[in-house]
Amino acid sequence: MTDQTEPVGEVDALMRQAALDAERLLSGLRMFVALGLGLFFLVAVKPADALQEPVLLRQWAFAGSTMMGYFLLGLLTWILSARGLFRMWGVWVVATADTLFVLSGLWLSLMNTGLEPGAIFVFPSAWLVPLVLAFAVIRGDPWVMAFTVAVLCLGLALLAIGGAESGQQGRRETLDLFLSLPPNVMRLAMIALAGIVLVTAARRVRRLLLRSIRDARSRANLTRYLPAQLADDLGEVGLAALQRGSRQEVGLLFVDIRGFTGMTQEMPPEKVSEFVSDYRRRVSAAAEKTRGIIDKFMGDAVLIVFEGDGAARRCLDCGLMLRADIADWSKARTMRGDAPVRVGIGMHWGEVFRGVVGDANRLEYSVFGDAVNIAARLESLTREMEMDVIASRDLIATAKAEAGSLGFIDLEPIEVRGRTGALALSGVAKDAPLRSAGTAAPVSGSSS
Known part of the structure; x- marks a missing residue:
């Protein structure tokens, strides 16, 4: 009989598997969010409307390319996860990419409009922050969550303090474009999508909790009759394997x-x-x-x-x-x-x-x-x-x-x-x- 795995090693392996499962779920959510935002964007800001305003046209192009890039990131991580090629270090890469998509979108908006740096929170892309935080919650890793919060806060602070400057600074009509109905529709869409992601996170946490409770109860019931030394075998190979015997x-x-x-x-x-x-x-x-x-x-x-x-x-x-x-x-x-x-x-x-x-x-x-x-x-x-x-x-x-x-x-x-x-x-x-x-x-x- 081979040595049994140390409990700490078992826990680490389970946590790694849970992290990889989370990334596979997140890859699907990224594609869903990108497609959902793209649909809302087409409804709220039609290409024909954007042609009448150069600022909106450039914003439309930036948003479209950003959403396409986000969809491709989700597709790539999904393929790697499905083929078992995704590695733990990749979690940090995609977590960084999540934050950079938000920050780059805000930076492009500032460059496009020339508004004062303090106006970054008026852009709809700022409302992607709750989505990125919801993604971090699904990962269930406090270190990755802390990293995501830190990068977002630092990036937003740098943009708010030293963003783009141009001769259009403070132009009221430009600011009004981002306070009109279409951008507000996008903000509502982002809130709804963030809510969907958080509901998914809550369901995942509940499912994991229920599974842990059932496993603990099952093991407790079985170890009432079985020797305590078999508890590790029970968790490692399952009851069916023990019943088959050797x-x-x-x-x-x-x-x-x-x-x-x-x-x-x-x-x-x-x-x-x-x-x-x-x-x-x-x-x-x-x-x-x-x-x-x-x-x-x-x-x-x-x-x-x-x-x-x-x-x-x-x-x-x-x-x-x-x-x-x-x-x-x-x-x-x-x-x-x-x-x-x-x-x-x-x-x-x-x-x-x-x-x-x-x-x-x-x-x-x-x-x-x-x-x-x-x-x-x-x-x-x-x-x-x-x-x-x-x-x-x-x-x-x-x-x-x-x-x-x-x-x-x-x-x-x-x-x-x-x-x-x-x-x-x-x-x-x-x-x-x-x-x-x-x-x-x-x-x-x-x-x-």
């Missing part, structure tokens, strides 16, 4: 309490519940520390599965950790006058089927195969051989561990149905020194 080699650990039935027969119900809960907490803690997956609790018996990098060594570490922890717990119980606790632990390495089984009402992570049966058999052998732990040499060899340094001794091999040759075993006797996980050094027991 075959792979894993470490398997069975642990069982010796004489559990006899111990609990005389206990009051609340004591049984407290005892079992304490035991399961200790098993769960050892599994979590060694990144094992608890397949299931079966009364006092537990099956823990180890997948991924270092799985065999983690399986060995978990077994030794459990042995030491249960010994400490047993010592603390006897000091309180309670019955001691002893467990048997069987460990093996082999191929299993692993996956999620069940229906929508009840899902369960499970592993199946001869390797599981062998691990269970090794656990039962600990009773007959008076061992605390029995591990197959397959597991120890895969873990590249020195059996002797971990307290293991060689045992008689056993015959396993369906296997060529006997299965070599090693065990840790009940009176062997306790050893901490991941080290060969003995440790002294401490009350807990």
